[in-house]
Amino acid sequence: MSEAREDSATAVSLRGDDDGRVERALHTNGFSLADEAEAAFVVAVGERALVETARERPERPILPVDVDGRHAVSRANVDAAFGGLVESDRRTVEHPLLSVTVDGDRVADAVFDVMLVTSEPARISEYAVRVGGDPLDAFRADGVVVATPLGSSGYARAAGGPIVTPGAGVGVVPVSPFSTHSDAWVVDDPVSLSVERDEGAVSLVVDGDRTTAVDPHVPVTIEPTDSVRLLSPPARE
Structure with a gap:
């Protein structure tokens, strides 16, 4: 894998009301913050951020954090979740x-x-x-x-x-x-x-x-x- 591909795979766009834990967990697991156009996926923290992001219909998949539901990560578990998001494990589900x-x-x-x-x-x-x-x-x-x-x-x-x-x-x-x-x-x-x-x-x-x-x-x-x-x-x- 080229360096450019590695950078693209670990670039993440962060949206929402983060208290610092989500950003720290991203950096700890080798991710970097980037604009959405350059990111592999979007992390939306909180219901309002998820609603606003989804309504924009982004080209990148969205990872909800601190949102009720099965397809979301709790703020307390972001370290474990980001640690498991190697490129080959990134599964997505279509949401209406x-x-x-x-x-x-x-x-x-x-x-x-x-x-x-x-x-x-x-x-x-x-x-x-x-x-x-x-x-x-x-x-x-x-x-x-x-x-x-x-x-x-x-x-x-x-x-x-x-x-x-x-x-x-x-x-x-x-x-x-x-x-x-x-x-x-x-x-x-x-x-x-x-x-x-x-x-x-x-x-x-x-x-x-x-x-x-x-x-x-x-x-x-x-x-x-x-x-x-x-x-x-x-x-x-």
Whole structure:
């Protein structure tokens, strides 16, 4: 391997709120910091850095640090993880980006999850879910969340949803449903959410950020239209 190839293989772009541990671990394991165009991969520290980086659709794979989920490294384990990232061990997984539109107008891309949720605590509304244009269910609840595989281990999991494996689709989970017997689903077609009856203002929340209010019967469509590559942590971590 030439010196130029070695330099390229060990150059890393670092983004996010690092307290110094991640950068030190990179240097300890022979990596150097570089601009993204010259880097072998991007290290995104924290959920906000991962969301911003993924939405830019980088050509390089992303290694999430200090983010919930299987495809992430904890800040406490960065030394072991970086030590295992020799060039031959760099496996990647495709992660979907969800396009979110309200009444046909695109408002955001989602990396983790999309929620319709009442703006006031403990206010129940009625939500309808359609998949691929066909009705799936309707229920009274505080809200409903659609989660990517990466986001399925976060808020959706806390609401009672399943862990979704990469490539399986997205999870659809009612949030605090009024009924004691409610379902959650994993679907692989575009999802449409709507408020059938509201008892208070309902907000659209994308990756933790409130984006807009949603009126009754206005469709919110969520579908994977793109993807980014995540760098899987070494199995021995």
